[in-house]
Amino acid sequence: MKIGVIGAGSWGTALANVVAANGHETTLWAYEPELVAGMSATRINHLFLPGIELHRGLQYTGSLSEAVQGAELVLLVTPTQVMRGVLASLQTEIDSSAVLASASKGIELGTLCTVSQICSQVLGEAAEQRFVALSGPTFAKEVALGLPSLIVAGSTNQVAAHTVQAAFSNPVFRVYTSDDAIGVELGGAVKNVIAIAAGISDGLGFGHNTRAALITRGLAEMKRLGRAMGAQDATFAGLAGMGDLVLTCTGDLSRNRTVGVKLGQGQTLEAIMAEMRMVAEGVKSAESVNALAQRLEVEMPITQKVYEILYGNKPARQAVLELMSRDLKPEQA
Numbered sequence: 252m253k254i255g256v257i258g259a260g261s262w263g264t265a266l267a268n269v270v271a272a273n274g275h276e277t278t279l280w281a282y283e284p285e286l287v288a289g290m291s292a293t294r295i296n297h298l299f300l301p302g303i304e305l306h307r308g309l310q311y312t313g314s315l316s317e318a319v320q321g322a323e324l325v326l327l328v329t330p331t332q333v334m335r336g337v338l339a340s341l342q343t344e345i346d347s348s349a350v351l352a353s354a355s356k357g358i359e360l361g362t363l364c365t366v367s368q369i370c371s372q373v374l375g376e377a378a379e380q381r382f383v384a385l386s387g388p389t390f391a392k393e394v395a396l397g398l399p400s401l402i403v404a405g406s407t408n409q410v411a412a413h414t415v416q417a418a419f420s421n422p423v424f425r426v427y428t429s430d431d432a433i434g435v436e437l438g439g440a441v442k443n444v445i446a447i448a449a450g451i452s453d454g455l456g457f458g459h460n461t462r463a464a465l466i467t468r469g470l471a472e473m474k475r476l477g478r479a480m481g482a483q484d485a486t487f488a489g490l491a492g493m494g495d496l497v498l499t500c501t502g503d504l505s506r507n508r509t510v511g512v513k514l515g516q517g518q519t520l521e522a523i524m525a526e527m528r529m530v531a532e533g534v535k536s537a538e539s540v541n542a543l544a545q546r547l548e549v550e551m552p553i554t555q556k557v558y559e560i561l562y563g564n565k566p567a568r569q570a571v572l573e574l575m576s577r578d579l580k581p582e583q584a
């Protein structure tokens with residue numbers, strides 16, 4: 252199969268490597284010209300996935316049209332906030348029958364769109380019929396090292412979901428299908444915001460109890476937003492929900508969790524972002540998910556506090572105090 256992968260960050264590179272190793276004719280598009288040259292010469296993505304040699308068959312390009320030319324499957328893996336611009340450049344280049352998969356996790360600022368909604372707006376409504384959200388507990392580095400990992404391909408079109416499942420699956424990378432594309436997308440977007448909260452908690456010196464509580468109540472927020480957007484509750488109990496939430500809230504490889512830890516330790520957001528080349532989607536999604544919750548009148552108190560800490564100068568300890576002193580009530584999902 253011919254596959255184009257758009258975005259050579261750590262995740263796009265790791266996923267391109269999976270399908271290339273599975274025997275598919277794969278071309279990886281990189282935004283940075285020096286990365287195209289570097290990967291072509293050394294087979295290593297020195298900027299975003301250092302130290303890992305990529306499959307011999309993987310091709311590299313700096314041209315968007317070359318990456319998707321003749322592709323039966325196009326995988327989008329740029330940061331969510333630049334997705335619309337990248338897609339606009341690809342609009343006339345992607346084959347109208349190609350499956351469109353996205354492994355990006357976030358909600359667009361301003362429009363409050365998921366990636367599938369961005370695709371429909373830019374490429375036309377029919378794009379939704381061939382859209383697949385690929386998400387789960389998968390740190391790029393561990394996938395690239397071949398450590399057993401599981402993920403979900405969610406789509407309203409089961410033929411498209413099965414195409415992605417077949418292309419990516421191998422003995423160390425197991426892909427499940429789901430018919431809940433929006434649930435799979437929302438799980439990935441919201442867990443990044445909750446991971447910042449979990450990091451803040453650890454950075455403040457709180458314990459395992461606090462972190463477990465944040466994960467559990469974060470899952471309740473994810474479910475509530477999902478219900479308001481037509482997702483299925485069961486999706487959030489699965490890999491793209493609880494699975495990814497647990498991974499990101501507890502794993503030291505998480506960029507979002509790391510941002511939270513540093514905030515909890517007293518660093519400013521500006522200082523943290525200044526020394527970070529990689530994307531921590533939760534920083535921007537804290538604003539967009541919080542706005543989405545307000546628009547849909549969904550109660551998401553942890554998300555709201557993360558937003559206030561990041562953008563409202565609220566001290567993290569005060570935010571915790573406010574969360575703890577909310578009205579007492581029965582436990583509800």
Ligand SMILES: NC(=O)C1=CN([C@@H]2O[C@H](COP(=O)(O)OP(=O)(O)OC[C@H]3O[C@@H](n4cnc5c(N)ncnc54)[C@H](O)[C@@H]3O)[C@@H](O)[C@H]2O)C=CC1
Binds near residue numbers: 260330390528
């Ligand atoms: N790294 C990981 O373990 C995982 C990441 N993801 C998601 O994958 C998406 C991509 O993240 P990573 O691959 O981790 O990125 P990264 O943090 O490793 O690298 C940043 C990426 O952003 C690209 N970029 C920056 N400015 C750009 C622009 N103006 N136009 C186009 N591209 C631009 C860079 O070229 C690079 O590909 C995100 O939504 C992330 O949440 C999902 C699962 C795992």
Ligand SMILES: O=C(CO)COP(=O)(O)O
Binds near residue numbers: 387
């Ligand atoms: O989405 C991820 C793992 O599934 C990666 O999380 P971070 O972006 O927080 O590193």
